[in-house]
Amino acid sequence: MAKSVTILDVAARAGVSKSAASLALRGTGYVSEAKRRAVLEAAAELGYRPNAAARAMGSARSGTVGLILDDLRNPWFVPAVEGLSDGLHAAGLSPLLGDWRLEGAALAERFLELRVEGLVLVGTLDGAESALPALGGLPAVQVGSPLAQVPGAAVVTNDDAEGARRVVRHLAALGHRRIAHLSAPGTPVGEARQAGFEDEARRAGIEASTVPGGLTEEAGRRAALEALRKDPRPTALFAVNDMAAFGALSAAEELGLGVPGDVSLAGYDDTPAARLRAVGLTSVDNASREAGRVAADLLAQRIAGARGSGTGGTDDGGAEPTAVVLLSPELKARSSTAPPTGVVR
Amino acid sequence: MAKSVTILDVAARAGVSKSAASLALRGTGYVSEAKRRAVLEAAAELGYRPNAAARAMGSARSGTVGLILDDLRNPWFVPAVEGLSDGLHAAGLSPLLGDWRLEGAALAERFLELRVEGLVLVGTLDGAESALPALGGLPAVQVGSPLAQVPGAAVVTNDDAEGARRVVRHLAALGHRRIAHLSAPGTPVGEARQAGFEDEARRAGIEASTVPGGLTEEAGRRAALEALRKDPRPTALFAVNDMAAFGALSAAEELGLGVPGDVSLAGYDDTPAARLRAVGLTSVDNASREAGRVAADLLAQRIAGARGSGTGGTDDGGAEPTAVVLLSPELKARSSTAPPTGVVR
DNA sequence: CTGAAAGCGCTAACAC
DNA sequence: GTGTTAGCGCTTTCAG
Numbered sequence: 001m002a003k004s005v006t007i008l009d010v011a012a013r014a015g016v017s018k019s020a021a022s023l024a025l026r027g028t029g030y031v032s033e034a035k036r037r038a039v040l041e042a043a044a045e046l047g048y049r050p051n052a053a054a055r056a057m058g059s060a061r062s063g064t065v066g067l068i069l070d071d072l073r074n075p076w077f078v079p080a081v082e083g084l085s086d087g088l089h090a091a092g093l094s095p096l097l098g099d100w101r102l103e104g105a106a107l108a109e110r111f112l113e114l115r116v117e118g119l120v121l122v123g124t125l126d127g128a129e130s131a132l133p134a135l136g137g138l139p140a141v142q143v144g145s146p147l148a149q150v151p152g153a154a155v156v157t158n159d160d161a162e163g164a165r166r167v168v169r170h171l172a173a174l175g176h177r178r179i180a181h182l183s184a185p186g187t188p189v190g191e192a193r194q195a196g197f198e199d200e201a202r203r204a205g206i207e208a209s210t211v212p213g214g215l216t217e218e219a220g221r222r223a224a225l226e227a228l229r230k231d232p233r234p235t236a237l238f239a240v241n242d243m244a245a246f247g248a249l250s251a252a253e254e255l256g257l258g259v260p261g262d263v264s265l266a267g268y269d270d271t272p273a274a275r276l277r278a279v280g281l282t283s284v285d286n287a288s289r290e291a292g293r294v295a296a297d298l299l300a301q302r303i304a305g306a307r308g309s310g311t312g313g314t315d316d317g318g319a320e321p322t323a324v325v326l327l328s329p330e331l332k333a334r335s336s337t338a339p340p341t342g343v344v345r
Numbered sequence: 346m347a348k349s350v351t352i353l354d355v356a357a358r359a360g361v362s363k364s365a366a367s368l369a370l371r372g373t374g375y376v377s378e379a380k381r382r383a384v385l386e387a388a389a390e391l392g393y394r395p396n397a398a399a400r401a402m403g404s405a406r407s408g409t410v411g412l413i414l415d416d417l418r419n420p421w422f423v424p425a426v427e428g429l430s431d432g433l434h435a436a437g438l439s440p441l442l443g444d445w446r447l448e449g450a451a452l453a454e455r456f457l458e459l460r461v462e463g464l465v466l467v468g469t470l471d472g473a474e475s476a477l478p479a480l481g482g483l484p485a486v487q488v489g490s491p492l493a494q495v496p497g498a499a500v501v502t503n504d505d506a507e508g509a510r511r512v513v514r515h516l517a518a519l520g521h522r523r524i525a526h527l528s529a530p531g532t533p534v535g536e537a538r539q540a541g542f543e544d545e546a547r548r549a550g551i552e553a554s555t556v557p558g559g560l561t562e563e564a565g566r567r568a569a570l571e572a573l574r575k576d577p578r579p580t581a582l583f584a585v586n587d588m589a590a591f592g593a594l595s596a597a598e599e600l601g602l603g604v605p606g607d608v609s610l611a612g613y614d615d616t617p618a619a620r621l622r623a624v625g626l627t628s629v630d631n632a633s634r635e636a637g638r639v640a641a642d643l644l645a646q647r648i649a650g651a652r653g654s655g656t657g658g659t660d661d662g663g664a665e666p667t668a669v670v671l672l673s674p675e676l677k678a679r680s681s682t683a684p685p686t687g688v689v690r
Numbered sequence: 691c692t693g694a695a696a697g698c699g700c701t702a703a704c705a706c
Numbered sequence: 707g708t709g710t711t712a713g714c715g716c717t718t719t720c721a722g
Binding site: 006051 | 698700701702
């Protein structure tokens with residue numbers, strides 16, 4: 001490599017001192033207008049590009065934040081990342097992305113070595129418990145309902161119980177009186193959605209049943225097969241998430257049942273695939289873009305706080321309580337839900 | 346921050362010199378077994394975590410590679426990233442991910458400041474041309490068919506023309522004689538697939554037509570509407586990619602046509618959504634995982650090469666030609682393609 | 691084989 | 707207001 005250009009080169013070319021160049025480049029402190037211009041010009045001519053590592057060393061701040069994504073294949077995180085990206089940039093922080101499924105604990109390790117100033121945990125992060133202690137009091141925020149709770153980290157997510165209630169209300173309004181929920185016990189999202197489902201079903205006097213499944217397509221398919229074979233058959237299915245709903249779609253097909261003709265179907269997350277016109281799955285928009293934005297702001301704030309007080313680390317004295325922000329989900333009614341056949345009215 | 350533990354602390358605790366600790370930690374050079382053990386132990390006890398910035402400074406190597414992803418929403422890149430991740434780790438390099446659509450040229454800038462040792466451009470990267478010159482001779486590899494070609498970068502992609510030919514052969518074998526292609530002119534993938542389509546159609550004596558569309562669902566829908574309104578109507582549609590195929594699915598539905606009853610449909614990319622049983626879209630697996638793996642190896646090799654020769658930079662003297670690796674795509678026949686109705690035989 | 695010393699490129703307290 | 711001077715934490719010659 002042809003010896004990359006450093007700030008020293010820039011300073012020399014501009015005829016100023018190293019630190020003057022540093023200040024001019026960064027717009028901090030006072031530098032005469034003439035010098036500033038000269039420096040900027042020299043930098044441009046030389047194609048100067050600051051060395052992030054050196055900057056991080058000098059300032060003891062990396063200016064980066066690690067985003068740990070649950071699984072790149074599960075697209076629900078995309079809007080969340082968009083919101084996060086926006087919010088972080090606004091706070092002068094740069095996001096570094098990584099896939100938890102792909103790299104696992106090594107990812108957290110790497111981020112830590114990179115000295116990220118904060119961490120955002122997006123999604124379920126299966127098996128993250130073991131890696132959490134290593135976080136060492138770094139400011140952290142969780143987006144979505146994580147499997148494990150990082151002590152002291154704020155959690156930003158949508159109100160899963162409320163979203164589930166809305167689905168039930170929607171189905172009830174269509175005239176459904178016998179609804180089965182394909183659940184995902186053992187997961188925070190699953191529990192919350194099931195609770196909302198049962199709560200609203202009871203209130204609405206719906207004949208509700210819950211069939212345990214999981215968050216995957218296959219789990220949804222199996223649960224749906226079981227639910228649809230019951231007698232009397234439910235007239236509507238509410239799957240814990242869109243993936244499971246897609247599985248249910250297959251199950252219905254296997255059983256020769258039409259959707260929404262023979263059975264209505266709703267999911268959760270408002271995945272891109274749900275939006276495909278050809279699919280048209282009624283789902284719940286979990287407000288993840290906004291969640292990302294809120295999480296970014298929260299994190300930026302915590303990072304700023306951590307920088308301020310020289311303390312931090314071990315004893316946070318409960319100063320920053322584990323905030324939980326619940327955003328309002330929104331029902332997206334599409335073609336997979338319709339009044340049950342033979343509705344009297 | 347409670348003054349994080351440095352290698353000096355580790356060395357002190359282990360009773361060795363700083364450099365001995367460095368060697369022991371990294372397993373380079375010769376350190377007596379006793380000392381090595383002492384160092385490792387001290388590091389573990391202290392919870393020592395090397396500072397990546399400092400390491401990068403000292404060694405003039407960051408050990409990272411930037412992966413620029415076209416668009417997180419378009420899931421075709423996932424297997425490619427998996428392959429890349431594998432290959433890079435094997436070469437002792439760590440991937441840093443970023444979304445081009447979200448951050449644009451600033452992403453490349455950031456990676457450059459982070460002193461990544463190489464760059465992988467994944468996918469179309471619309472508008473990347475402008476940012477390319479700034480790459481400054483950094484080893485780079487492109488995965489998929491990029492809109493713009495980075496001078497000197499290897500391109501690893503699947504053989505789009507061949508994949509298209511396979512689709513035609515598949516449809517022809519089913520008995521289709523009148524096939525319309527929903528194309529995406531102006532994009533490298535689009536051009537290649539169209540060429541393959543027309544080539545094989547001619548060879549097979551198929552009555553082929555091409556309707557210009559694009560790579561999005563909406564573009565596919567519009568093109569399909571146009572194609573399906575023709576008289577005589579094609580018995581099969583081949584969309585340039587899965588997204589467009591989903592649009593075509595909607596179009597068929599709008600026109601009251603069944604798939605594959607009234608018209609067969611095939612896409613390209615073998616997207617997760619195509620695999621959903623409820624969808625069952627015949628598609629082409631573009632071997633992107635393997636592409637990622639190959640790209641990683643190629644890049645690692647180039648990086649190693651760049652490190653070896655002190656030259657590089659401006660004059661590569663054509664030493665490393667712009668390699669293009671074409672991988673074999675594979676047809677995935679599913680339920681969206683079937684023999685045309687009223688096939689005589 | 692192991693310890694001491696010289697930077698890597700930048701920032702941030704310093705005096706000038 | 708502007709230039710000078712220490713480091714930041716690590717690697718890596720280079721003697722010992």
